Amino acid sequence: MAQLITMERHSKLGLLVTLFFMILGLNAQEEENKKVSHDVELEVEGEYRFFYEESQFEGQEDHYPSIAFRPEYSAEWDKGYQSINFKGFFRWDRDNERTHWDIRELYYQKAKNNWELSVGLKKVYWGVIESNHLVDVINQTDAVETFDGEEKLGQPMVQFSLITNKLGTFDFFYLPFHRKRTFPGEEGRLRFGTVIDQGDLGYESGAEEWRQDVAIRWKHYVGAFDIGLSHFYGNGREPLFVFTPTGEIDAFYPVIHQSGLDLQITHNAFLWKLESIYRYADAQDFFALAAGLEFTFSNIDGNGLDIGVLGEYLYDERDELALTALQNDIFFGSRIAFNDVQDTSILLGGIKDLEQSSTIFSMEASRRFGSNWTAEIEARIFSNIDDSELILANFRQDSFLRIAISRFF
Numbered sequence: 286m287a288q289l290i291t292m293e294r295h296s297k298l299g300l301l302v303t304l305f306f307m308i309l310g311l312n313a314q315e316e317e318n319k320k321v322s323h324d325v326e327l328e329v330e331g332e333y334r335f336f337y338e339e340s341q342f343e344g345q346e347d348h349y350p351s352i353a354f355r356p357e358y359s360a361e362w363d364k365g366y367q368s369i370n371f372k373g374f375f376r377w378d379r380d381n382e383r384t385h386w387d388i389r390e391l392y393y394q395k396a397k398n399n400w401e402l403s404v405g406l407k408k409v410y411w412g413v414i415e416s417n418h419l420v421d422v423i424n425q426t427d428a429v430e431t432f433d434g435e436e437k438l439g440q441p442m443v444q445f446s447l448i449t450n451k452l453g454t455f456d457f458f459y460l461p462f463h464r465k466r467t468f469p470g471e472e473g474r475l476r477f478g479t480v481i482d483q484g485d486l487g488y489e490s491g492a493e494e495w496r497q498d499v500a501i502r503w504k505h506y507v508g509a510f511d512i513g514l515s516h517f518y519g520n521g522r523e524p525l526f527v528f529t530p531t532g533e534i535d536a537f538y539p540v541i542h543q544s545g546l547d548l549q550i551t552h553n554a555f556l557w558k559l560e561s562i563y564r565y566a567d568a569q570d571f572f573a574l575a576a577g578l579e580f581t582f583s584n585i586d587g588n589g590l591d592i593g594v595l596g597e598y599l600y601d602e603r604d605e606l607a608l609t610a611l612q613n614d615i616f617f618g619s620r621i622a623f624n625d626v627q628d629t630s631i632l633l634g635g636i637k638d639l640e641q642s643s644t645i646f647s648m649e650a651s652r653r654f655g656s657n658w659t660a661e662i663e664a665r666i667f668s669n670i671d672d673s674e675l676i677l678a679n680f681r682q683d684s685f686l687r688i689a690i691s692r693f694f
Contacts, residue, residue, distance in 0.1 A: 319362060321360050324360075325356075326356070327356050328691050328692070329691065330352065330691040330692075331689065331691075332351045335347065352377050353375065354373075354375045357373075367394070367395050368393070372389040372390040372391075372408075380429070381472065382468065382469055382473055387438055387439060388406050389439045391406045392404060400448065403444040404443050405441070406440060408439060409440070409444070413549040414576075415577070415595055415618065417560075417599050417611050419562045419574075420513070422522055423458065423517070424440045425440065425464040428466050428469075432475055433647075439464075443459040444456060444457070452505065454503070458498075458500040458501070459497070460500065462495060466522070467483055481536065485536075486524055486537060487537045488537060489539045496519060499517075499518055499519065500516065501515065502514065502515040510549075511548070511549040512547070513547040516545070517541070519541070520541075525537060525569060555579070555580050559574075560575045571601065573600060574599075577597025577616065579595045591622040593621075594619055595617065613640055614636050616634060619631075619633045629650075629651070629653075631648070633647070633648050643670045643677055645667055649663050659691045659693070662688055667682075
């Protein structure tokens, strides 16, 4: 009997010890989950843009020095499954309209099992084409920051992503507020003859910028195929321009349905790319397509040099009314990556109109110096712009050279 009592006591003691260590383990795990890791970065950029031709419109300048600040902050906890992310932006420029600030991103994100939830201002990118991002419809373009539309404004959203192994990824977007596109001011280059004040642009919807927009996208890969299908319903990110007989511009944001397809096929050193959209609105509906390929010569002469050759065809059913002016054009270019310690890269290209003489040449190059400095050079040349080009005719004398040096802290 005494032995049984002793064994029972040992059993209870062992259970208590086990429970004690289990509690300690749970507490330790909870404390580990509560640990927050912080990351703070700041990029300070000095930029100089020089337009070497005499300005086309009164009030424009030739030299544009500017300075930009890009702070970033992130906090992660719960082993990285929860986070808060922030990216800010501010630029001072000679053009008052290009002097602006923006919250590019400020959102909370939670990931669990096979889903992710993001709430706040965020940037989302869709597409595979180099020269014209047709399907990329979520974020508004920051048109004063860059000519090629690469820079975007932060978009308020709720994004829910469901990730599956067999069926791909489903992204659902609720977009409660529309942001207007920015345009250069009277002193700015790359603008229309009539200065566009973003505050003057109205809406087709009576709810104006508070119209509740929605979007959905499905993406998946099968073997060599990466495919995305999307649909957007709400205030269009691109304003609809109507040119009056007197030369004035009337513009507003229509309510649109846009269905999009993006496809990339990887085969050896080839990348085959396609983007296509159909956009419907009461005032206008059209079809647009961009298709092309990229071939990369890898590790040339065994020194790590990669040279990619690109070719793309661009079609827009709106013809000369396309805001991008890419309605029946070809893009040709080369991407050069040295794969060195300085991360040196060069992108050379051009866009040629197949119906007119209009051609745009471009060059972008970047190189890192040390561990904290980066230099960039960009050039755009507008050549033989035809008078019938309603959009590009405003930029025919706006060829420019841009130099930027950034310091990272």
